[in-house]
Amino acid sequence: MKRRLSILWLTALLLTIVPLQxxxxxxxxxxTLMTQQLSREQRLYRSVLFGHKKAKDAALNEVYFDDEGIPWIKxxxxxWRSVSPGKEDEERSNDEVDGxxxxxxxxxxFETRKVMTSDLVPYLTQAYRSLKCRSTIICKVVExxxxxxxxxxxxxxxxxxxxxxDKRPSILGCHLAAAEGSKVEQGDLLTYCRLVRDDLVSREKDLLKQATEYDAAYRSLLQLAGQMDAFLQEFRWPLxxxxxxxxxxxxxxYRIPCFIGSCDESPPSNQ
Known part of the structure; x- marks a missing residue:
């Protein structure tokens, strides 16, 4: 079941590469519009956790999305170039990508310094709850x-x-009350939205847990290294x-004379 949901979510992400005409x-x-909005919520959530740099500070091969949902790779x-249809020959500079x-x-x-990971847990939890709420709101907007x-x-x-x-605009492409199609298809669409949302939230929960564990270990190691460095600096000359x-x-x-019998048993020194 999880494998099928992962395939569905991967397919949904690939759909975001092709903008609607x-x-x-x-x-x-x-x-497609629903998937694009869920993908954007995921990127927004990860930017809250790990930050979002300006284009000039981004690493090579890093991918940014513009306000139309089109991906651009550095x-x-x-x-910056894009693989979206109609954008293959277009280039953008750092300033254009930022704009x-x-x-x-x-x-x-996670970029907050001089604090322990335990101090970040309330903010990480709130960010995760926001992802759950915002992704659920998208499915509600579709409905x-x-x-x-x-x-x-x-x-x-x-x-x-x-x-x-929350107040949000409706999704124009989902105004299907007057369109041809059965209620069964619309029900399948809502089921698909909930499946993708649940798979997204579940995977992000596991990734957040792993990232938090890594961050805690890294900060603990830095703290131990700092304490050891301070100890060596403080006791360097006395030691x-x-x-x-x-x-x-x-x-x-060797200057101390020997007053016990075993000293006489030692081999004589060559003089």
């Missing part, structure tokens, strides 16, 4: 949009138990001085 109102368009220091970036540059929770017939987005007030009330005096003392022990 229109706002057709059908099941396929609705599913090919050179100031060259159209879907996310704002931010410092991630409400399926009941609309208008040709323009409508403002929806979405209420999810345990989450803050070295004591060892030097001990070596001098051992070297002068």
């Amino acid at each position: 229109g706002q057709a109102q059908d099941i396929g368009t609705c599913q 090919e050179k220091e100031n060259v 159209n970036d879907e996310l704002e540059p931010r410092k991630g929770i 409400n949009s399926l009941e609309l017939e208008s040709t323009s987005p409508q403002e929806l007030t979405v209420v999810v138990p345990g989450c803050i009330e 070295i001085n004591s060892l030097r005096k001990a070596a001098q003392l051992v070297g002068s022990l």
